[in-house]
Amino acid sequence: MTQWRMLTCCGIITCLVSSSSLEDRASLESPVRFDTPLRFETTVQRPVEAEGIGLHHGVNVKIRILPAPPMTGIVFLRTDLDRFPIAASWRHVARVSYATSLMRQGVLISTTEHLLSVFYSMGIDNAYVEIDNLEVPILDGSGDPFVSLIQQAGIRVYRRRKRYLHIRREVTVEAQGKRISILPSDTFALSCHVYFDHPLVGHQRMDMEVTPEAYAREIAPARTFGFAWELEAMRDMGLIRGATLESAVLFDREGVQNPEGLRFRDEPCRHKALDLIGDLALIGKPLLGHVIAERAGHAMHTALVARIMSDPSLYELVTYDQIGARAVSSMAASASAGAPAAMAV
Ligand SMILES: [Zn+2]
Numbered sequence: 001m002t003q004w005r006m007l008t009c010c011g012i013i014t015c016l017v018s019s020s021s022l023e024d025r026a027s028l029e030s031p032v033r034f035d036t037p038l039r040f041e042t043t044v045q046r047p048v049e050a051e052g053i054g055l056h057h058g059v060n061v062k063i064r065i066l067p068a069p070p071m072t073g074i075v076f077l078r079t080d081l082d083r084f085p086i087a088a089s090w091r092h093v094a095r096v097s098y099a100t101s102l103m104r105q106g107v108l109i110s111t112t113e114h115l116l117s118v119f120y121s122m123g124i125d126n127a128y129v130e131i132d133n134l135e136v137p138i139l140d141g142s143g144d145p146f147v148s149l150i151q152q153a154g155i156r157v158y159r160r161r162k163r164y165l166h167i168r169r170e171v172t173v174e175a176q177g178k179r180i181s182i183l184p185s186d187t188f189a190l191s192c193h194v195y196f197d198h199p200l201v202g203h204q205r206m207d208m209e210v211t212p213e214a215y216a217r218e219i220a221p222a223r224t225f226g227f228a229w230e231l232e233a234m235r236d237m238g239l240i241r242g243a244t245l246e247s248a249v250l251f252d253r254e255g256v257q258n259p260e261g262l263r264f265r266d267e268p269c270r271h272k273a274l275d276l277i278g279d280l281a282l283i284g285k286p287l288l289g290h291v292i293a294e295r296a297g298h299a300m301h302t303a304l305v306a307r308i309m310s311d312p313s314l315y316e317l318v319t320y321d322q323i324g325a326r327a328v329s330s331m332a333a334s335a336s337a338g339a340p341a342a343m344a345v
């Protein structure tokens with residue numbers, strides 16, 4: 001089992017480094033720097049695979065995650081259709097009701113958000129995902145199984161410098177009492193608010209800076225969920241054909257029907273954060289910004305992504321070293337102006 005540990009650089013960004021990748025990093029840089037996976041593009045070290053059922057289509061599906069070269073991004077390959085490629089990009093968003101689906105030239109990949117959320121949060125920039133059907137398997141309904149796969153695969157670091165998408169000014173999308181905004185920040189941070197009229201849910205909120213360790217601990221285990229009184233309508237829409245109590249939390253009027261109960265008191269809010277990150281991953285570059293989501297769903301998440309990506313004045317592409325250098329010069333400027341050091345960061 002790979003050992004994982006938390007590392008910090010200048011208090012700017014934090015990261016997990018797999019100890020199994022030490023050899024790779026040593027071959028890249030001398031002396032080895034602990035922040036190498038933040039500075040350079042990554043992929044998985046070795047192939048890993050999983051098998052399960054699609055949540056909505058109910059089909060059996062196998063996926064295999066493979067290393068991919070720098071600048072590839074995450075690309076799905078439909079092995080049942082001559083390895084037809086569909087990049088995990090906002091340009092290919094097809095459907096956004098209850099799950100995010102990608103489509104290119106009529107070929108679909110459904111329910112991409114959980115797997116993409118894990119790639120994004122665990123710092124994997126490039127990978128091929130071979131898939132032999134039209135929907136990513138739901139597994140236990142959370143990101144945990146995919147986190148385990150990435151840990152099993154290990155991380156390989158390339159020589160190409162990673163480019164971050166740094167938000168320059170606020171962007172907001174809102175409609176019908178739902179709202180999502182992104183603010184400039186030198187970290188990737190989330191604030192999620194949800195409200196469901198249920199005695200176990202109600203109003204829930206979480207705020208966090210997304211690092212691989214915090215994600216694996218606080219967000220990845222949160223499962224997808226539904227309400228018993230909505231099942232019939234969803235089935236009538238051709239959805240949730242693969243849902244079971246092993247792959248989703250089911251709320252009834254009083255509580256949850258899953259015998260093991262909830263994994264967190266605020267599991268729905270944490271799962272919404274997981275979904276949100278999976279949709280932000282369609283940007284295709286690691287994000288530096290503070291996202292504030294209030295009752296937003298897939299449609300609003302992907303609308304925010306499209307809004308950002310269609311206006312290049314809203315962002316700049318920067319390297320990790322550029323962000324670090326700016327932080328250092330800002331600290332120096334504050335110090336020379338006589339500001340207390342604690343306020344300079
Ligand atoms: Zn989800």
